[in-house]
Amino acid sequence: MAGSNPNAKPMNLTLKVWRQRNRNTEGRIVDYQVKDISPDMSFLEMLDVLNEDLLRQGEEPVAFDHDCREGICGSCNLFINGRAHGPEAGTTTCQLHMRKFSDGDTITIEPWRSAAFPVNKDLSVDRSAFDRIIQAGGYISINTGGTPDANEIPIPKDIADRAFEAATCIACGACVASCKNSSAMLFVSAKVSQLALLPQGHVERKTRVENMVAQMDKEGFGACSNIGSCAAECPVGISLENIAIMNREYINAKATSNNLA
Amino acid sequence: MILDSKIPEGPLAEKWDKHKFNVKLVNPANKRKYDVIIVGTGLAGASAAASLAELGYNVKAFTYHDSPRRAHSIAAQGGINAAKNYQNDGDSVYRLFYDTIKGGDYRAREANVYRLAQVSVNIIDQCVAQGVPFAREYGGLLANRSFGGAQVSRTFYARGQTGQQLLLGAYSALSRQVAYGKVKLYTRSEMLDLVVVDGQARGIITRNLITGEIEQHAAHAVVLATGGYGNVFYLSTNAKYCNATAAWRAHKKGAFFANPCFTQIHPTCIPVSGDYQSKLTLMSESLRNDGRVWVPASKETAERLRKGEIRVSDIKEEDRDYFLERKYPAFGNLVPRDVASRNAKQMCDEGRGVGGSGLAVFLDFADVIKRNGAEWVSQKYGNLFDMYAKITGENPYEQPMRIYPAVHYTMGGLWVDYNLQTTIPGLYATGECNFSDHGANRLGASALMQGLADGYFVIPYTIGDYLAQTPPKPVTTEHPAFKEAEAGVRARVEKLMSINGTRTPAEFHKALGHIMWEYCGMARNAEGLRHAKTEIQKLRREFWSDLKLTGTDQEMNQMLENAGRVADFLELGELMIDDAYNRNESCGGHFREEYQTPEGEALRDDENFTYVAAWQFNGENQPEILNKEELRFENVKLTQRSYK
Ligand SMILES: Cc1cc2nc3c(=O)[nH]c(=O)nc-3n(C[C@H](O)[C@H](O)[C@H](O)COP(=O)(O)OP(=O)(O)OC[C@H]3O[C@@H](n4cnc5c(N)ncnc54)[C@H](O)[C@@H]3O)c2cc1C
Ligand code: SF4
Ligand code: FES
Numbered sequence: 001m002a003g004s005n006p007n008a009k010p011m012n013l014t015l016k017v018w019r020q021r022n023r024n025t026e027g028r029i030v031d032y033q034v035k036d037i038s039p040d041m042s043f044l045e046m047l048d049v050l051n052e053d054l055l056r057q058g059e060e061p062v063a064f065d066h067d068c069r070e071g072i073c074g075s076c077n078l079f080i081n082g083r084a085h086g087p088e089a090g091t092t093t094c095q096l097h098m099r100k101f102s103d104g105d106t107i108t109i110e111p112w113r114s115a116a117f118p119v120n121k122d123l124s125v126d127r128s129a130f131d132r133i134i135q136a137g138g139y140i141s142i143n144t145g146g147t148p149d150a151n152e153i154p155i156p157k158d159i160a161d162r163a164f165e166a167a168t169c170i171a172c173g174a175c176v177a178s179c180k181n182s183s184a185m186l187f188v189s190a191k192v193s194q195l196a197l198l199p200q201g202h203v204e205r206k207t208r209v210e211n212m213v214a215q216m217d218k219e220g221f222g223a224c225s226n227i228g229s230c231a232a233e234c235p236v237g238i239s240l241e242n243i244a245i246m247n248r249e250y251i252n253a254k255a256t257s258n259n260l261a
Numbered sequence: 262m263i264l265d266s267k268i269p270e271g272p273l274a275e276k277w278d279k280h281k282f283n284v285k286l287v288n289p290a291n292k293r294k295y296d297v298i299i300v301g302t303g304l305a306g307a308s309a310a311a312s313l314a315e316l317g318y319n320v321k322a323f324t325y326h327d328s329p330r331r332a333h334s335i336a337a338q339g340g341i342n343a344a345k346n347y348q349n350d351g352d353s354v355y356r357l358f359y360d361t362i363k364g365g366d367y368r369a370r371e372a373n374v375y376r377l378a379q380v381s382v383n384i385i386d387q388c389v390a391q392g393v394p395f396a397r398e399y400g401g402l403l404a405n406r407s408f409g410g411a412q413v414s415r416t417f418y419a420r421g422q423t424g425q426q427l428l429l430g431a432y433s434a435l436s437r438q439v440a441y442g443k444v445k446l447y448t449r450s451e452m453l454d455l456v457v458v459d460g461q462a463r464g465i466i467t468r469n470l471i472t473g474e475i476e477q478h479a480a481h482a483v484v485l486a487t488g489g490y491g492n493v494f495y496l497s498t499n500a501k502y503c504n505a506t507a508a509w510r511a512h513k514k515g516a517f518f519a520n521p522c523f524t525q526i527h528p529t530c531i532p533v534s535g536d537y538q539s540k541l542t543l544m545s546e547s548l549r550n551d552g553r554v555w556v557p558a559s560k561e562t563a564e565r566l567r568k569g570e571i572r573v574s575d576i577k578e579e580d581r582d583y584f585l586e587r588k589y590p591a592f593g594n595l596v597p598r599d600v601a602s603r604n605a606k607q608m609c610d611e612g613r614g615v616g617g618s619g620l621a622v623f624l625d626f627a628d629v630i631k632r633n634g635a636e637w638v639s640q641k642y643g644n645l646f647d648m649y650a651k652i653t654g655e656n657p658y659e660q661p662m663r664i665y666p667a668v669h670y671t672m673g674g675l676w677v678d679y680n681l682q683t684t685i686p687g688l689y690a691t692g693e694c695n696f697s698d699h700g701a702n703r704l705g706a707s708a709l710m711q712g713l714a715d716g717y718f719v720i721p722y723t724i725g726d727y728l729a730q731t732p733p734k735p736v737t738t739e740h741p742a743f744k745e746a747e748a749g750v751r752a753r754v755e756k757l758m759s760i761n762g763t764r765t766p767a768e769f770h771k772a773l774g775h776i777m778w779e780y781c782g783m784a785r786n787a788e789g790l791r792h793a794k795t796e797i798q799k800l801r802r803e804f805w806s807d808l809k810l811t812g813t814d815q816e817m818n819q820m821l822e823n824a825g826r827v828a829d830f831l832e833l834g835e836l837m838i839d840d841a842y843n844r845n846e847s848c849g850g851h852f853r854e855e856y857q858t859p860e861g862e863a864l865r866d867d868e869n870f871t872y873v874a875a876w877q878f879n880g881e882n883q884p885e886i887l888n889k890e891e892l893r894f895e896n897v898k899l900t901q902r903s904y905k
Contacts, residue, residue, distance in 0.1 A: 040654070
């Protein structure tokens with residue numbers, strides 16, 4: 001069977017899970033036991049097992065965000081044993097598999113912690129601040145229709161590739177959760193540099209960066225102190241280079257303060 | 262009832278232009294007097310919301326996700342088709358039209374498909390202008406790849422994340438309109454019913470998934486862009502939350518449901534690994550450009566491999582059966598999905614499957630790695646290879662992937678006319694949630710194309726035609742129909758909460774999925790379908806008497822959300838079975854074992870089944886009424902599909 005390792009024995013685990021009724025109540029850690037966990041299960045499948053058990057016993061299942069379970073939608077967001085998305089680098093929570101754990105382990109599971117991401121319930125948080133930052137300028141202001149032929153502006157492959165790399169951010173928020181200042185710089189810079197790299201994005205590059213940074217500050221994200229834990233924990237490898245690009249864009253924008261130069 | 266598809270008169274190539282000229286326009290100053298509700302913010306919904314807001318309409322956009330950017334469209338991997346002919350390899354609007362009609366096994370409407378091919382070229386222009394970073398060649402121009410069912414390279418892509426990049430493009434356009442105040446966004450808000458006033462769609466009832474509040478929303482028109490229903494099968498490549506509730510509620514309010522049995526089984530997915538499996542992961546079809554599909558030539562070898570007595574590398578070249586290349590020399594590994602899936606199943610049925618369960622075939626990259634190097638392969642498919650390794654714990658650069666077909670896409674959906682209007686005036690359906698363009702089988706890279714075509718380039722014209730004929734008076738939720746619909750939603754939620762039985766929503770969902778996969782999956786027959794129908798009815802009764810939920814409905818309650826969706830799947834599943842039973846032919850993804858050629862290919866019955874089956878709800882527990890829209894082919898000749 002897929003990936004099944006005949007020697008891999010089912011595991012019994014202790015889970016320490018953050019439970020919180022809603023954003024206005026206090027939360028606390030609650031202990032649970034899960035049994036017979038296959039190493040081939042994903043981490044979220046392990047939580048499914050817990051939730052099915054809880055429901056059958058008449059208790060309330062643990063709320064958590066997820067959807068695609070393929071590492072692309074950015075929904076899943078668990079802080080596992082003190083690390084955003086858990087122990088495996090370059091991996092979202094949904095792509096983390098139980099073969100990374102051992103029988104008898106105790107696993108602590110908490111939500112993202114940031115003033116800008118209030119808890120909805122248990123492990124689910126509100127990340128709408130990210131949407132509002134994009135609304136502040138994370139786009140190219142064109143309407144549908146009337147656009148030039150797609151091949152009209154050739155774009156060097158390495159530029160296109162770099163823009164693509166920056167554009168692969170899944171807006172999970174792990175960068176914020178991993179940062180001691182709860183800074184959203186990596187997230188914001190990924191969008192700023194994608195659009196700054198591409199010729200289509202040049203027209204609005206100054207107002208864009210100013211508006212997005214202003215919104216970021218307004219949402220209550222902290223300042224960046226260049227430690228780099230964001231990029232280290234980013235599941236899709238968004239690079240710190242983006243923050244450097246954004247800082248340049250920002251300084252440039254402040255110097256001229258319009259889109260003319 | 263006579264179904265009027267409203268296909269414009271005139272030659273195929275002129276229909277859309279003529280229609281755009283003939284539709285009524287809303288005066289620019291009046292557009293702001295109209296409110297439009299759009300449910301769904303995937304490719305189809307976000308593109309429509311942005312485009313309508315740009316035109317000046319007031320849009321209210323709803324999604325059950327916490328952000329529009331999380332819609333299932335984000336997961337599309339391989340690419341998007343467009344008849345740009347940038348490769349100078351003989352592509353054209355007509356060829357894309359023809360491939361799509363043929364790929365759909367002649368069960369789609371010519372006029373719709375032709376329009377789709379026409380606007381496909383505008384989509385690429387639009388996306389590039391938005392800053393979508395498609396793959397490029399060294400000269401700076403856009404790159405293309407080939408996809409199944411086509412002999413030209415017309416698929417645009419962004420590594421293995423095309424859906425992500427396209428959705429983020431549409432999301433950025435949508436976000437801009439949110440900032441302008443032209444779109445009001447309702448996230449974590451699930452539509453649970455449609456409100457129909459005097460025969461017209463005038464609003465929706467939603468539940469706030471954080472607070473549990475039930476809300477009424479009114480508008481002059483409603484667009485459903487709520488995606489497909491593949492999760493009827495429990496296991497599919499769809500995201501976990503994908504569901505049919507919005508479409509099904511609309512169906513029960515009068516929107517016909519077309520061709521529900523047309524579901525697509527994708528040939529290249531990671532096989533099931535255990536009972537705990539919560540979803541299946543697709544390995545993009547683009548991999549079939551370079552990967553070769555094979556199984557051991559003999560049953561004995563396959564068995565020894567399964568038992569671990571030999572390794573893959575022990576199997577000599579002559580003992581491998583590259584069955585797609587052998588059987589379909591013209592298209593080889595790039596035959597359409599339905600053909601590839603059925604053949605994989607056939608190999609496993611013959612006992613030549615691989616992997617512990619024997620329910621898998623190989624997808625092998627050894628040749629291309631030898632030819633071009635691992636770096637080249639990683640450039641092209643890196644993220645897919647990584648994903649495979651993460652899930653299976655195996656390295657696909659060193660050993661072939663194991664793949665098996667899985668439910669992936671639903672061609673069926675709400676019946677719509679040429680304007681994408683359902684049988685309820687004022688209710689439109691776009692993207693995967695309608696049935697319109699893919700017939701009995703969808704070609705790869707065509708769903709993204711259709712979703713964006715509908716949202717950017719079709720609905721902005723056609724909805725105007727309807728609104729222009731609707732007085733620009735403010736709409737409110739005052740009509741008793743709103744109260745009535747809300748009461749219905751509340752009663753249903755309360756009922757679900759109060760059953761107090763013993764089985765979880767997931768248990769029912771798995772049981773349903775099992776019935777559907779077994780009897781209405783890759784192969785179907787009359788006897789099995791009859792059996793499945795009684796099984797589903799039984800399961801539905803058990804659901805409503807033995808469901809267990811905890812907590813309350815006045816808060817975030819994910820099990821309650823899921824229970825409501827499973828309840829609707831239990832009804833839709835039965836309709837799929839009725840439809841499969843009614844269609845006494847094989848076509849595309851619908852394979853009825855009774856109807857096959859001596860070589861085991863799908864055998865259509867054009868004389869009796871060249872129609873769209875549009876089902877009409879007729880009251881709880883009553884058989885649905887079958888309405889037929891005859892399909893007329895004036896431009897292509899119906900032939901037995903051949904990919905040999
Ligand atoms: C793994 C995978 C890979 C794919 N790869 C490709 C590819 O390479 N090329 C291709 O062309 N196609 C591909 N497809 C198919 C394609 O991705 C989908 O058909 C398409 O994205 C559907 O878009 P949509 O906008 O119609 O729906 P979706 O993207 O599913 O969006 C549905 C929206 O509706 C909302 N919604 C649904 N119900 C409700 C409700 N009741 N209330 C409120 N909101 C609701 C959701 O929140 C969401 O915003 C792939 C599909 C899968 C599963
Ligand atoms: S930058 Fe990385 S960690 Fe931050 S939101 Fe984007 S994907 Fe997540
Ligand atoms: S569930 Fe989508 S990224 Fe994890």
